[in-house]
Amino acid sequence: MPPAPALSIQGLSHSFGPQGVLDDVTFSLPVGRVGCLIGPSGCGKSTLLSMIGGLSEPTHGTIAHAFRHPVFVFQDPCLLPWRDARDNVAFGLKAQGVGRNERRCRAARLMEVVGLAPDDVGKYPHELSGGMRQRVALARALAIEPDLLLLDEPFSALDLGLRRQMQALVRRLIDQRNLTAVLVTHDLAEAVRLADCVFVLSGKPARLTARHDIARPFAERDDGFVHSEVNRLLSDPATARALAVEDMGHGGGQ
Amino acid sequence: MPPAPALSIQGLSHSFGPQGVLDDVTFSLPVGRVGCLIGPSGCGKSTLLSMIGGLSEPTHGTIAHAFRHPVFVFQDPCLLPWRDARDNVAFGLKAQGVGRNERRCRAARLMEVVGLAPDDVGKYPHELSGGMRQRVALARALAIEPDLLLLDEPFSALDLGLRRQMQALVRRLIDQRNLTAVLVTHDLAEAVRLADCVFVLSGKPARLTARHDIARPFAERDDGFVHSEVNRLLSDPATARALAVEDMGHGGGQ
Amino acid sequence: FGGRPLSAQSLDQFTINAMPATPSVVVAHLVENNALSAHVAKATLKVWRTPDQMRAGVLSGDMKVFGTPSYSCANMMNRGVPVRLMNIMTWGLLYLMTRGPEIRSVSDLAGKDVVLAFRNDAPDLIFRLVLRRAGLDPEKDLKLHYVGTPTEASQLFLAGKTEIAVLPEPASSAVILRGMQAGISVERAIDLTEAYGKLTGRAPRIAQAGLGVSEDLVQSRPELVKAIHEACVASARWVLNNPASAGRLGADYLDLQPAIIERSLPWFRLNITSAAEARPELEAYFNDLMEMSPDIVGGRLPDDRFYWGA
Amino acid sequence: MNWVRDRASRALDYLWGGWGAAASLLLLTALWEAGHAAYGTLVLPSPRDTVAALVRMGGDGRLLPAVVETTGNALGGFVAASLVGGVLGAMAGASDMMRRLLQPIATLMLGIPAIAWVVLALLWFGGSGLAASFTVVVTTAPIVFSGAAQGVRTLDGDLRRMARAFRVPGPMLVWDVYLPHMLSYLFPALASALALSWKIAVMAELLSGAGGIGDGLATARVQLDTVKALAWVLAVVGLLLALEYLLLEPVRRHLQTWRREAQGGDSAMTRGLL
Amino acid sequence: MNWVRDRASRALDYLWGGWGAAASLLLLTALWEAGHAAYGTLVLPSPRDTVAALVRMGGDGRLLPAVVETTGNALGGFVAASLVGGVLGAMAGASDMMRRLLQPIATLMLGIPAIAWVVLALLWFGGSGLAASFTVVVTTAPIVFSGAAQGVRTLDGDLRRMARAFRVPGPMLVWDVYLPHMLSYLFPALASALALSWKIAVMAELLSGAGGIGDGLATARVQLDTVKALAWVLAVVGLLLALEYLLLEPVRRHLQTWRREAQGGDSAMTRGLL
Ligand SMILES: Nc1ncnc2c1ncn2[C@@H]1O[C@H](COP(=O)(O)OP(=O)(O)OP(=O)(O)O)[C@@H](O)[C@H]1O
Ligand SMILES: Nc1ncnc2c1ncn2[C@@H]1O[C@H](COP(=O)(O)OP(=O)(O)OP(=O)(O)O)[C@@H](O)[C@H]1O
Numbered sequence A, B: 001m002p003p004a005p006a007l008s009i010q011g012l013s014h015s016f017g018p019q020g021v022l023d024d025v026t027f028s029l030p031v032g033r034v035g036c037l038i039g040p041s042g043c044g045k046s047t048l049l050s051m052i053g054g055l056s057e058p059t060h061g062t063i064a065h066a067f068r069h070p071v072f073v074f075q076d077p078c079l080l081p082w083r084d085a086r087d088n089v090a091f092g093l094k095a096q097g098v099g100r101n102e103r104r105c106r107a108a109r110l111m112e113v114v115g116l117a118p119d120d121v122g123k124y125p126h127e128l129s130g131g132m133r134q135r136v137a138l139a140r141a142l143a144i145e146p147d148l149l150l151l152d153e154p155f156s157a158l159d160l161g162l163r164r165q166m167q168a169l170v171r172r173l174i175d176q177r178n179l180t181a182v183l184v185t186h187d188l189a190e191a192v193r194l195a196d197c198v199f200v201l202s203g204k205p206a207r208l209t210a211r212h213d214i215a216r217p218f219a220e221r222d223d224g225f226v227h228s229e230v231n232r233l234l235s236d237p238a239t240a241r242a243l244a245v246e247d248m249g250h251g252g253g254q
Numbered sequence C: 001f002g003g004r005p006l007s008a009q010s011l012d013q014f015t016i017n018a019m020p021a022t023p024s025v026v027v028a029h030l031v032e033n034n035a036l037s038a039h040v041a042k043a044t045l046k047v048w049r050t051p052d053q054m055r056a057g058v059l060s061g062d063m064k065v066f067g068t069p070s071y072s073c074a075n076m077m078n079r080g081v082p083v084r085l086m087n088i089m090t091w092g093l094l095y096l097m098t099r100g101p102e103i104r105s106v107s108d109l110a111g112k113d114v115v116l117a118f119r120n121d122a123p124d125l126i127f128r129l130v131l132r133r134a135g136l137d138p139e140k141d142l143k144l145h146y147v148g149t150p151t152e153a154s155q156l157f158l159a160g161k162t163e164i165a166v167l168p169e170p171a172s173s174a175v176i177l178r179g180m181q182a183g184i185s186v187e188r189a190i191d192l193t194e195a196y197g198k199l200t201g202r203a204p205r206i207a208q209a210g211l212g213v214s215e216d217l218v219q220s221r222p223e224l225v226k227a228i229h230e231a232c233v234a235s236a237r238w239v240l241n242n243p244a245s246a247g248r249l250g251a252d253y254l255d256l257q258p259a260i261i262e263r264s265l266p267w268f269r270l271n272i273t274s275a276a277e278a279r280p281e282l283e284a285y286f287n288d289l290m291e292m293s294p295d296i297v298g299g300r301l302p303d304d305r306f307y308w309g310a
Numbered sequence D, E: 001m002n003w004v005r006d007r008a009s010r011a012l013d014y015l016w017g018g019w020g021a022a023a024s025l026l027l028l029t030a031l032w033e034a035g036h037a038a039y040g041t042l043v044l045p046s047p048r049d050t051v052a053a054l055v056r057m058g059g060d061g062r063l064l065p066a067v068v069e070t071t072g073n074a075l076g077g078f079v080a081a082s083l084v085g086g087v088l089g090a091m092a093g094a095s096d097m098m099r100r101l102l103q104p105i106a107t108l109m110l111g112i113p114a115i116a117w118v119v120l121a122l123l124w125f126g127g128s129g130l131a132a133s134f135t136v137v138v139t140t141a142p143i144v145f146s147g148a149a150q151g152v153r154t155l156d157g158d159l160r161r162m163a164r165a166f167r168v169p170g171p172m173l174v175w176d177v178y179l180p181h182m183l184s185y186l187f188p189a190l191a192s193a194l195a196l197s198w199k200i201a202v203m204a205e206l207l208s209g210a211g212g213i214g215d216g217l218a219t220a221r222v223q224l225d226t227v228k229a230l231a232w233v234l235a236v237v238g239l240l241l242a243l244e245y246l247l248l249e250p251v252r253r254h255l256q257t258w259r260r261e262a263q264g265g266d267s268a269m270t271r272g273l274l
């Protein structure tokens, strides 16, 4: 089914000093698809993402991709404390050389899209709530019209409604513009709802221990499907072991 | 059912400059119970929590409680960047005057309890993953044996297994030591699993728009119960409206 | 020392605070020879390093007898500090140094660059007075480069920044010595004291510096003041007769090389004269200074009490 | 605490602040007066006499040219020091190698007494004010250098990674990411360097006979005219205080904008600290 | 980049660093030699002669007492300035009111030339080294003050709230929360102040005749003995460089511990900046 891989990772290992973090990770992702990384906290998901985006180099192995505008939503929002919300959203645009008025305009529009109120525009990061900061970071990433999205738990601080909205927004963008995305999340329902392919990392150092393809098109994934898919994932022993939920039964309620 | 309220909030309003954030919030919570605040991102949950803990003062209204050791898990981990993980966990103990060796010992034990490996002990915050930082913050809060827990999305960066473990840990502590807790979360399943009472905030400025009691004892809350409780919550129109999920049907899969 | 009541008995200890210049060898000799033994059990010499130190010492009463430029002492008195001038020790120590032979008289200076130190201080005023009397305008007819101290002036002069420098002793001797070591021929082209005398129609003498004394010492121990003055006169005679020994003696006290002291002694016009005796010359000097800069002696001539007499 | 109260409290704070400065200046004047009473005019002239002398010197037309000259020397040196120190400091902060290369030079410049430079400076720059400016550069550039280096070195690693992820071009990286962070380190260094500049310029003028206030001060000292000497010092100090309140304080407040908290909670806390 | 490579690169970096300092010192010596060739001994003696004179002075037993005396004056002043400046600066950083009260005094102390203090200092402290120490305090305390104030002011509001939530007692608040943050501001200020201390001490000794190196320098200057004068300066500079490498550099590295990244990615990036 997959066309030529747009992102391909071969035998990737990484360690910080003496501590091995990732060991021989190999996978690939075609253009237009969403890959999702799940795994226990501290297993190296963020590290992997930053290597895909070229922010750090793997100790061994190769990462090949042909994307020209990868963009990050980091696990921490990483906003510039000395710029207000709008200028933070416009940060990537400024880096691309978009003129001041246009980027401010586009930033304000995007802030609306991620559900921020007009009077949040001028707030500095320390005046924003956690979820608002996360949305500013999301808007900043979406502003620059990337071709590869690297999302590290981008919706973790959002409420149910907003989370659904943002998920739909991101998936719509991906489908419309034929973007590729790698998503890190701890929420299996989110993984199942957004991803075409779920990669499970686990162990110390972490290896790829399972992989699940989710074939149904995004538009047709209703709550029932999500629920049953999550249960299917959890019924896979490798996945359940990775998430340490073997002993909890297959409760999709999480 | 509730005994004398240990925490009682009366007509509390708050605004930052001209912007009203909370409006006439009134509720109370008996000793030994877990109250859960849910509401859309940016509605003022963290603000309310910090007022309960005495870190800021409400513009109007009163907060009364008799707790002597309230403790916070902030939405951001707020670790001291110049102290390693263990010393961060021991921070509250040091503030209480616990001797160096004892607090280091206790900190190391607590780090084990929250699932951190022995070789994480000496890592500085910037060397920890997001979920590890969150667990360090949790361990720091639990270390000082508080009587009031103020938890602001304390498990949001944890994987499924760890999240369940931590939930169980916290609830066990609460029941054993007869602590009181106020929990902020965006995860309804978590709310239903942990809380005795769910308060729904919404609007701008935010008011208390719904309240749900969850009577069944913690030990008996299995996945099925959680699932059906979440659906019950979402079937309440005020709650669904607050979380902006009216249009999505009552999918508990989230 | 300070506020101890002074009696007619001899003092345990007495300190003379001399200037950091060659004439202080006179005081060194006097101290070394116990010339004050009739009045003081132990006399010592201290050399002050900066005028600030001297001023602070005089103001606080720590310095009872101190080396001082004559105009400074007059200025202090005019500003209400109870001091007198005891005597004049040096009568002119300002020289115009050149690196070439072309300067023979003051009028040759027209159009030249000259480096000198202490703007608006006495040496500068004397030099400018000489220029004026010789018909040169210090602002227009030549270029004066001012620097902070004679040290900088000497260095710039030796480094070739200018051909001409106005230097007081002992800097002028030092410059000749250093010039010799570096193979630069330096000459004392003009003795400004002589030029000044000629142009003002007076003897080649400028009452430049001597010892000042606090009023309170003059009142309480006039005999000690007198003894100091007389010992100075005696020691000066010895110093002039034994320049080499004086150089060695002064080297320890002044922290100067014996060679520099020995070489500079003849150029100091050493001659101990009590202030009362020197009064006409002092007043002439002060008047000339005031012509250039009225405030330098505090705006007026000091009154009679200023001139201590034996 | 509602909005009106907040606003009012901030206005009050500002007023209080003004009072603070005024109180401090009054206190100093009182001390000065007391010092005068204790030591007399020859050591410390009275404030009244000094101000009168200052006014007289202003009337004579001697004050302004000297102040302008010294200000020129001081500011020239300060600007050069800020540029050189800032740029080299930023480089030293960014690369350990650079720091190792430049740090000894900075230490040297800080540690060598002006008196050791003065002849070289005179040879290079003649008796002009450049010699004074040079001395200012030599002394203040290392202070700016330290601040700038520390500013670059301490930028949050996450923000650096973020900027890299967004492929921020060089000038924008400097302007939007490094500079706002560095400013918090540079500002105190620059403020110290600015105030120091006048003092050094005056001392250098005095050492090199370069004119300006240094010259006036030297003459006043020769004449033992402590009133006039102090009047010169007062001119420098007045200028510095004016600079402090008309330039530095507003800038300081402006730089704080993004840190300001809307509520009063924090200051209550810090008050607890004291 | 694996662990071994990382270790090796850090060791290499250290070596390179040492080379950097050595290279920089060699370059300076070469410049000095060139200056000597251009201007001659009377303006700038040769390095060889200067070192020889230094050794001779050391042999005579004149060097050590003077260096000890000046070091005492400088360090005494520096320690006092660090304490006074640090504590008052922390207060000024914590309360706006305090800042407004203290800032003008700091500006004043920075801006008043030493020469204006010297008579007062002499009257208060006699000719002793205290006058030099006093001048050091007056000049360096405001630099430390600025750094300390900025350090306290810029502590992250969230950390402050966290500390408050944990009811951290005063001393621990200072020690564990404020100080580690402040250090990043205090350190460059303290390093500048330390280097400046010697220079100021020497100048003050020279102005007030208080002995120590200043005295030696003054004597050498009067005799036009440029070799000896430069040897004195070299003694100061050598001392400062030794301090830099034996004290400040290790401390600087130690303070950075918690910032250190395990990987080399970042430095590649900052190299991109240059
Ligand atoms: N700069 C660093 N230096 C040393 N170790 C690091 C560094 N960054 C990360 N690590 C370690 O690498 C491991 C993986 O970290 P990473 O942030 O990739 O985890 P993660 O999978 O994103 O976890 P989480 O779900 O909690 O965010 C952790 O054990 C962490 O301690
Ligand atoms: N210091 C501040 N200054 C001004 N406005 C603030 C400040 N802190 C919070 N706010 C505003 O108050 C509102 C509530 O913030 P709060 O952090 O309490 O939200 P929250 O309910 O915790 O949201 P989230 O779920 O996203 O964490 C937001 O609109 C925010 O912009």
Ligand SMILES: [Mg+2]
Pocket (backbone or CB within 6 Å): A045, A046, A047, A075, A152, B129, B130, B131
């Ligand atoms: Mg992560």
Ligand SMILES: [Mg+2]
Pocket (backbone or CB within 6 Å): A129, A130, A131, B045, B046, B047, B075, B152
């Ligand atoms: Mg919040």
